[in-house]
Amino acid sequence: MIRVRLHGRGGHGVKTAGRIVGSAAFHAGFHGQDAPVYGAERRGAAVASYAWIDRGPIRERGVIARPDLIVIADETLLADPASGVLAGAETATALFVNTDRVEALALPDSLRSRVIAADLTSRTLAALGRAAALSASLGAAAVRLLGAVPLDALLQAIRDELTAIGVAPTELGKNEQLARDVFALLQPLAFADTGKSLSLAAQSAPAASERTGGSMAQVGYEGVMRGTPSILSGGNSAARHTGAWRVQRPVIDPALCSRCGLCFVQCPDGVVSLDAEGYPVIDYDHCKGCLLCQRVCPVGAIHEERETRAW
Amino acid sequence: MVDGGMRKLLTGNAAAAWGARMARVDYVPAFPITPQTEIIELLSDWFGDGTLRGKFVTLDSEHSMLTAAGAAAAAGVRVFTATSSQGLVYGLELLYTLAGWRVPLVLVNVSRGLSAPITLGPDHNDVLAARDTGFLQLHAETCQEVFDFILMAYRLAESPAVSVPVLVNLDGFQLSFTREAVELPSAEQAGRFLGPFQPLHPGFRHSRPVAQGVAVLDGATYSYFRYQLHRAVENALTEFPRVAAEFAETFGRSYSPLELYRADDAELILVMIGSYATKAKAAVDRWRAAGRRVGLARLRLVRPLPVAELRRALAGRRAVGVLDQNLAPGLGGILFQEVAGAVAGMANGPAVMRSFVxxxxxxxxxxxxxxHLLSTLEAARPEDPPADVELLMTQSEWLQVARSLTVAGKEGGDHAGSS
Structure with a gap:
């Protein structure tokens, strides 16, 4: 069995990418299973999806703690320990990272040799005109790295899954071409090195058990204050840097700004303030990148820049 | 698109919606709640585009939703609805009422742990809070079972010997959002298995307005009707094999109230419900490969509880463990109590029983x-002192919890994890 875990942010298409992997394997004759995991449902929040692929029935449920392949749509997640991108990475065959600067990634040295990098975002932007519509390119990357799933199964999966989420027929061809390009760009992984094989012809080895390691805990009574699920605190939402959810960054050009204050008034998150001269200042720690400010600016003083860096 | 007759990847939620679609339900009252919402979204689409004919209505709460569901079923149409967790317990009062009305309908519950603290993840405290309402309860392990159980649920609910509502349970996330291959029959095949609804109650006719009264004030009459409900639910034990046999004949998949997996010669048996049974089967296979005689007994039917089948399955075993994905504070695992009750007094009952949560x-x-669970069963001896319910949590998970508590400023606990 091969376990694939994909990570990204809400809006990247990670759920659909996982479904493309599951569907492609299913179309190729494997048993496939896929599932997304997310908490609060919102754009920009860290999300993951799973795909299991095997010759026989999948005998797992829930989390993939020990993935064979990790696919990371957004390198900024590497700087967010809470997203758990690298959980179980020690035993993974490979990590695929969507990036244009693999050498600068915040990765432990032990994992660096197993990283495969490609800039899918630029390719997606060029092919579709939208940087965050990564479903097809991410799915294609994962399927290609699996090795055992042919291109036609991948393309059928892309047509099925994108149609299911309402992608217009005119866009399907562009996504298919993007997937072909990514498929041609990457080489299949040698999963055989790990004693695993993913082939319809050969009898695959019994699935290695997914050890989470260690003995059982003995949990005792620990008192009321510790044992009550409440946190009493003053306002602390400022400590949560929701700016990490941003895909596009609004940037104000002071030379063009007329100081009308519309962005300050209209920002739904209240992250635009006015400085002493009345110029708007964006709090990037908390700006979620909705770009409403750009839309309401009457003089076109706000442009958008793609977020590509952890900050 | 031809309706059904295909094998495709479906989430448990989509499988549930397809079950309602293939049952050609007439009325769906709905209220959203994660992780169930996808079910009513799909049904809303299908009523909207004319795939399903009838009425899809959004209500203002689960309490109203279940009231509407019961009233519609009493009026003589086939009703489907779905909820989860907080929604189920918010509507709990109505579950007793609907069962008391003896109206056949199908309610899907997508299991999710109850607040507080809040979670979106699944466990069975929600659905087991409804165990004594008079609803039948079917618990799915796979997305295929979700679909199949809904068709079977209508047959059981509408059977004259039963005529009570049925709850079909699937686990949130682990099934609700997980896609796996599901065989969908053709609409013609489904129609052959489940014909049109033939209401036993008078039903509603526009030309003949009637009111339904259910007031009974004295205890003896109340006792009579409650006992009738008990017998009706018990009758599902007789009906289930009939319905299952016809289902197997039509669709080729065969279901018993209690699934036994590699249990024939097993000395150790694990009893549980739900989707984690898939992982339990993998564990049984691992232990079998190492030459150990272990097996699994999975309850598909929790209400009525198939007591006779449990007794047969557990007779003479060296040790039986019950894995409860629920916790009754002050008691332990709910199913452990039920299974222990089922085998109590047997001359050749299991020598040892252990409870895990x-x-x-x-x-x-x-x-x-x-x-760990199977090792504990293997080591257990009848002469051991009675064992408490054991919470399953790995040491690494506990250390993670302890770290979170520290971050939250909750000092003072025993971080080493010893009791």
Missing amino acids: GGLGGKDVSDDEFD
Whole structure:
């Protein structure tokens, strides 16, 4: 069995990418299973999806703690320990990272040799005109790295899954071409090195058990204050840097700004303030990148820049 | 698109919606709640585009939703609805009422742990809070079972010997959002198995307005009707094999109230419900490969509880462990009590029984935990002192919890994890 875990942010298409992997394997004759995991449902929040692929029935449920392949749509997640991108990475065959600067990634040295990098975002932007519509390119990357799933199964999966989420027929061809390009760009992984094989012809080895390691805990009574699920605190939402959810960054050009204050008034998150001269200042720690400010600016003083860096 | 007759990847939620679609339901009252919402979204689409004919209505709460469901079923149409967790317990009062009305309808519950603290992850405290309402309860392990059980549920609910509502349960996330291959029959095949609804109650006619009264004030009459409900639910034990046989004949998949997996010669048996049974089967296979005689007994039917089948399955075993994905504070695992009650007084009952609680709020039950559980059963002896219920949590998970408590400023606990 091969376990694939994909990570990204809400809006990247990670759920659909996982479904493309599951569907492609299913179309190729494997048993496939896929599932997304997310908490609060919102754009920009860290999300993951799973795909299991095997010759026989999948005998797992829930989390993939020990993935064979990790696919990371957004390198900024590497700087967010809470997203758990690298959980179980020690035993993974490979990590695929969507990036244009693999050498600068915040990765432990032990994992660096197993990283495969490609800039899918630029390719997606060029092919579709939208940087965050990564479903097809991410799915294609994962399927290609699996090795055992042919291109036609991948393309059928892309047509099925994108149609299911309402992608217009005119866009399907562009996504298919993007997937072909990514498929041609990457080489299949040698999963055989790990004693695993993913082939319809050969009898695959019994699935290695997914050890989470260690003995059982003995949990005792620990008192009321510790044992009550409440946190009493003053306002602390400022400590949560929701700016990490941003895909596009609004940037104000002071030379063009007329100081009308519309962005300050209209920002739904209240992250635009006015400085002493009345110029708007964006709090990037908390700006979620909705770009409403750009839309309401009457003089076109706000442009958008793609977020590509952890900050 | 031809309706059905295909094998495709479906989430448990989509499988549930397809079940309602193939049952050609007339009326769906709805209220959203994660992780169930996808079910009513799909049904809303299908009523909207004319695939399903009838009425889809959004209500202002689960309490109203269940009232509407019961009233519609009493009026003589086939009703489907779905909820989860907080929604189920918010509507709990109505579950007793609907069962008391003896109206056949199908309610899907997508299991999710109850607040507080809040979680979106699955466990069975929600659905087991409804165990004494008079609804039948079917518990799915796979997305295929979700679909199949809904068709079977209508047959059971509408059977004259039963005529009570049926709850079909699937686990949030682990099934609700997980896609796996599901065989969908053709609409013609489904129609052959489940004909049109033939209401036993008078039903509603526009030309003949009637009111339904259910007031009974004295205890003896009340006792009579409650006992009738008990017998009706019990009758499902007789009906289930009939319905299952016809289902197997039509669709080729065969279901018993209690699934036995590699249990024939097993000395150790694990009893449980729900989707984690898939992982339990993998654990049984691992132990079998190492030459150990272990097996699994999975309850598909929780109400009525198939007591006779449990007794047959557990007779003469060296040790039986029950894995509860729920926790009744002050008692332990709910199903452990029920299984222990079922085998109480047997001359050749299991020599040892052990109670485990795991997978609360969607926590994984890892291979290590299944191994620990089976090792505990293997080591258990009848002369051992009675064992308390054991919470399954790995040491690494506990250290993670302890770290979170520290971050939250909750000092003072025993971080080493010893009791």
